[in-house]
Amino acid sequence: MEQPRPEIISWLQEALAKQNAGNLGGALLAYRRVISRDPGLADAWCNLGSVLHALGRDEEALEACRRSLELHPANPAAHTGLGSVLGATGDLAGALDHFREALALDPGNLVATSNLAGVLARLGRLEEAEAWDRAALALRPESPELNLNLGFTLMRRGRLGEAEAQFLASLRLGPLPKARWNLAYVRLLQGRYREAWPDFPARLEVPQGLDNLRGFSEPAWNGSPFPGRTLLVWVEQGLGDTLQFVRYLPMARALGGKVLFQTYACLRGLLGDLPGADRVLTEHDELPPFDLQAPLLDLPALFRSAPEDLPPPARLGPPPGHEPPEALRRLLEAPGRKAGLVWAGSPAHQDDDRRSLDPALLGALREVPALAWASLQMAPRATPPLPLVDLAPHFRDFSDTAWALSRLDLVITVDTAVAHLAGSMGLATHLLLPYFPDWRWLMEGTSSPWYPSMRIHRQPAPGAWEPVLRDLARDLAHGS
Incomplete structure (x- = not known):
């Protein structure tokens, strides 16, 4: 590793101190000052990339990490940093390559080991992810974060008892809100609601929930009269x-x-x-x-x-006297049994790849007799190989959606708001779920305590949508 020139060692130490103290703005300026005097200092570029990534400036972070590797191709920290930025920008294959390169250079690199597990989990390669989570935990067994990571992977694999043990281990080591939230989640998945509720507020303390917080000065209601x-x-x-x-x-x-x-x-x-x-x-x-x-x-x-x-669903439906668009009304005038379809959720949802399905798989429903198909799909997506009437372009808001649902005989949907609306309207609803579902659907069972009119079709293994569609087609063919 190259040595900085003596006159800038103090600047580099200042930059690193600010970075370690969480003063990212100050660290950014300090690293840029170092680089302006010595642009060949690979470690400064590497650390600058880390600071830029922490600030959310990932395009600049990519440039800094790549510059560091140009100067020092065998630097495991730079490979780890670049892998982290690539993972954040969605280039999971590139992230895997750089984490593996970091580990080839430094087999005990804890950050690369843990981050490799995280990327494998995002790719759905959960068995490999578990192995690397365990490798990371072996390097630092007293880490609450690494115990949490292993627990999350185990939970996604459906091993809920083991996952719960890891979340409890994490909480014994440190008060992580994310561990509390995941502990609540794993208990909710098992129907252990009353055990889960004390930790349920942690959902608003994790990064994904912080944006939902409100800064009210009025006191929080505690359930009292x-x-x-x-x-x-x-x-x-x-x-x-x-x-x-x-x-x-x-x-x-x-x-x-x-x-x-x-x-x-x-x-x-x-x-x-x-x-x-x-x-x-x-x-x-x-x-x-x-x-x-x-x-x-x-x-x-x-x-x-x-x-x-549970209290019964709110009896939702189109508002009294609601007038839908005329084009929507015409599309639903034809006689016969009609089924609404939703095969994908919002592309922006963090679990969209897991919750949404390839519409080509809906071709398995072609042989279901005496059903006309209507698309309720809002987000622009590829369409299934079925004769579809597209209703969604005519929806102005959920009042129109509810009016259309009231004209259908059944609804088939992945885990979206339409599932809740159809269930609240008491419609025959077929819900298609990934192997690891949202907590409200529980981990097992074909019915939902939240919606009596709903039938659940679950993946038997992660990513296995084909058996779900075969099961659904069989039920529809028998009139269920």
Whole structure:
């Protein structure tokens, strides 16, 4: 490794101290000053890449890491840094290559070992990911983060008992919100709701949940009666979560004075007359005064719900007198049995690759007799090899979606908001799930305690959609 010139050693030490202290802006300026005086210093470029990556400036980070490797191709830290940036930008194959190169140069490189496991998990190569998670943990057994990582991989493999043990081990070593959230998650998957609820609030403390937090000064509601006061219940996550949990609003209202419910604008028409809400607002409305507040997903925990005593779904449907677009009405005028299809969720969802399916697989439904197919697919996607009537271009909001669903005989969907809307409307709903599902669907079973009219079809192994479609086609052919 090259030695910096004596006159800039102090600058390099200053940059590294600022980086280690979390002063990323100061470290960025310090590394740039070092490089301006000695552009051939590979370690400075490598560290600059790490700082830029931490700041979210990944295009610049890629350039810095590649410059470091040009100067010192056998630097494991630079390979590790470049692998991290490539993984963050979606180039998983490139990330794997650089992590493996780092490990060839430095077999005990903990960051490369752990990050390699993470990329393998993202690729669905969970058996390999587990092996590398265990290798990382062997290098640092007392790390709460590495115990958490192994637990997460085990959970995705369906080994829930082992996963729970790792999350508990992580929490014994350090108070990681992510370990608390995953502990709640693994218990929810098993239907152990009352054990899970104490750790459920950690969902808003992990990076994926922090954006959903609100900075209200009003106190959080603890589930106690609040006569004469006003409670604001606010949405925190996706559209499907909102449709699922509005069933709790009447229970909250029964304990107090007024309930305000703040939801998304696209749900305003659908939820405008929601039982349990004195007033429904959107995120664009000015909030009136209120005394207490709670995120919507706190309510099942506050009421200590369990799968055997869940409140029934809110009876959703198109608003009274709703007039859909004429083109949508015409598309659904034809007689005969009609089935709605959704085969993919939002491309922006972090689990989209796992939850969505290749529409070509829906060709297995061609032989189902006496069904006309209607697409409810919102995000632009490839279409299945079926004679489809495309309804989605005519949807203005979820009121139109609900009106269309009310004209269908059954709905077939992956895990999207449509599943929750159809279930809340009491429609015959076939839900297609990946091997590792969202917690609300439990890990096993063909029925859902949340929606009595729903039948669940599960992957028997990660990525195995073909058996799911065969099972679905068989059920439809027999009229189930």
